Amino acid sequence: MVTIAGLMQALSIKNLTKTYANGNQALKGINFSVEEGDFYALLGPNGAGKTTAIGIISSLVNKSGGGVEIFGHSIDNELEAAKTCIGLVPQEVNLNLWEGVHNIVLNQAGYYGLGRKLARQRAEKYLRALRLWDRRNDSARSLSGGMKRRLMIARALVHEPKLLILDEPTAGVDIEIRRSMWEFLRDINAAGTTIILTTHYLEEAETLCRHVAIIDEGKIIEDARMSTVLRKLQREVFVLSLAKPLHEAPHLDGFETLLREDCELEVDKGPAVNLNDLFAQLGDKGIEVVSMRNKANRLEELFMRLVENKQDGFKEMAQG
Amino acid sequence: MNIALNIVAMQTIVRKEVVRVLRIWVQTVVPPAITMTLYFIIFGNLIGRRIGTMDGFDYMQYIAPGLIMMSVITNSYGNVVSSFFGAKFGRHLEEMLIAPMSNATIVIGHVAGGVLRGMLIGLLVTIIALFFTRLDVQHPFITISIVLLSSIVFSLAGFINAVFAKKFDDISIVPTFVLTPLTYLGGVFYSISLLPEFWQTVSLANPILYMVNAFRYGILGTSDINIGVAYGILLVFVVVLFTACVQLLNRGVGIRE
Numbered sequence: 001m002v003t004i005a006g007l008m009q010a011l012s013i014k015n016l017t018k019t020y021a022n023g024n025q026a027l028k029g030i031n032f033s034v035e036e037g038d039f040y041a042l043l044g045p046n047g048a049g050k051t052t053a054i055g056i057i058s059s060l061v062n063k064s065g066g067g068v069e070i071f072g073h074s075i076d077n078e079l080e081a082a083k084t085c086i087g088l089v090p091q092e093v094n095l096n097l098w099e100g101v102h103n104i105v106l107n108q109a110g111y112y113g114l115g116r117k118l119a120r121q122r123a124e125k126y127l128r129a130l131r132l133w134d135r136r137n138d139s140a141r142s143l144s145g146g147m148k149r150r151l152m153i154a155r156a157l158v159h160e161p162k163l164l165i166l167d168e169p170t171a172g173v174d175i176e177i178r179r180s181m182w183e184f185l186r187d188i189n190a191a192g193t194t195i196i197l198t199t200h201y202l203e204e205a206e207t208l209c210r211h212v213a214i215i216d217e218g219k220i221i222e223d224a225r226m227s228t229v230l231r232k233l234q235r236e237v238f239v240l241s242l243a244k245p246l247h248e249a250p251h252l253d254g255f256e257t258l259l260r261e262d263c264e265l266e267v268d269k270g271p272a273v274n275l276n277d278l279f280a281q282l283g284d285k286g287i288e289v290v291s292m293r294n295k296a297n298r299l300e301e302l303f304m305r306l307v308e309n310k311q312d313g314f315k316e317m318a319q320g
Numbered sequence: 321m322n323i324a325l326n327i328v329a330m331q332t333i334v335r336k337e338v339v340r341v342l343r344i345w346v347q348t349v350v351p352p353a354i355t356m357t358l359y360f361i362i363f364g365n366l367i368g369r370r371i372g373t374m375d376g377f378d379y380m381q382y383i384a385p386g387l388i389m390m391s392v393i394t395n396s397y398g399n400v401v402s403s404f405f406g407a408k409f410g411r412h413l414e415e416m417l418i419a420p421m422s423n424a425t426i427v428i429g430h431v432a433g434g435v436l437r438g439m440l441i442g443l444l445v446t447i448i449a450l451f452f453t454r455l456d457v458q459h460p461f462i463t464i465s466i467v468l469l470s471s472i473v474f475s476l477a478g479f480i481n482a483v484f485a486k487k488f489d490d491i492s493i494v495p496t497f498v499l500t501p502l503t504y505l506g507g508v509f510y511s512i513s514l515l516p517e518f519w520q521t522v523s524l525a526n527p528i529l530y531m532v533n534a535f536r537y538g539i540l541g542t543s544d545i546n547i548g549v550a551y552g553i554l555l556v557f558v559v560v561l562f563t564a565c566v567q568l569l570n571r572g573v574g575i576r577e
Contacts, residue, residue, distance in 0.1 A: 020577060021577075055577070058418045059417065059418060059576075060414055060417055060418060060576060061576060061577050062572050062576050062577065079420075080321065080322065080420040080422075081420075083418060083419060083420040084420045086418065088414075088418050090411075090414065092411065094410070094411035094412050094414050094415070095410075095412060096407070096410060096412040096415075097410065098343070099336075099412075103336075103339070106332075107332050107335075107336055107415065108415055108419070110328055110329060110331065110332025110333075110335075111329050111332055111333075111415060111416055111419035111421055112325070112329075112419055112420060113322065113324060113325030113326070113328045113329060113420070113421070114328065115328060155415070
């Protein structure tokens, strides 16, 4: 399927439903689409239906109803072509822990029909890119948690899929490795791979993704460009570190203030004012600001409001 | 269906299975070698000398084809059931399920792995048997084809067991309570002509009896059953079980929610 802008839709989901044998209705008719080349965040609390949706897209879970198309290939009629387009990094480690690192990637290449020579080239390329080449002869069980996650990414990329789906790829990974994984994912996205990411680190989604959908209780409750979504967040709270201690919170027009410590002031910024107003008023009062940070990640704030208050909360926020 | 893709995928599964068998050779190769050596020493040599001949052959010579077939059956079955269930349990089966190969390829790849292990162990037990007795193969084509078909049948049966298994206990129930009794009652150690008529008739319902006897016919030239019936039964089992395996995967039984 081709969009109005002339881009192919990497993924198109229509009225997708899933009811498990125990009666749990995990997906209640979700609709969303991902454009080719996009970096798309699929967010939601635990049990919202993200992993079920990914399971259906990657044919690990049978759907109850609705349709899924991957680069125009329906999973109902053209499953083989649809599968060829996808690379999956699942939430839980699903490596054969007794198998060697190199063999795991080579085998995956073989399952996609890549000849041994090409498989070896690709395996080396991605194991080097993910800094696992030196560990290629070790068994997967000897790898650290972060290395196992990177191995799953190398395995998912070995057939060079057009759509890479990552289900919480950085869970339990230390900051340094997480940042290097972000860089790697940005690079492959820039090279043309469409990426769908689920994560509980909302900073990760905000940093990497251009589009976000939020799913809760089996329904999509938000689906828009990241910038559009963030603009809906009308209030932001900043924490200012001050050069000199204060005895009480200063009064600032258009802002709510709270003195957390002598040298730490919390400022709640409403929609009608901007940061220039804030610094002008602080300057007038002789208050010198050393540094400033967001109290919470903006997307996290929005996410919490959406998920906690559902539609009512969203209306309140839109009204300011 | 992309045939080239499926051939490469099948080769990959077979290679993976062979690597697995060789990597855990202490579990896959050594136990049957020890067990069968004990069978030959105890049943063939010590007890067999008192039994004398059966169907005109030394007892050791008579039981050798049965023991080879028993090893092939149990190892073919055991390889597929443990490998496929292990992949399901460890969730690395998902590597194959998300790939564009057909479900028939997944079945054939695992069955080929089971057959290769069955043949490897069969060959090993044959070599051990040759230390104890002489085996002049009377009908090489029948010998090879029957052992191959039997190995395929039990690899397919192991696959079905693994599909339905939910815990490790489930993969030992069938070998313990079904496979072993049927093998022991399948004419490995005796000719059914020794049984009362009623039990001879009951024995004919045991498919392993046909495999063991057809294989024994291939090697020794003697059998309790009609070889044509044995081929017919084996071919029907291959077709029915293979179809069942593919259908189970297509429907996602035991592997997809």
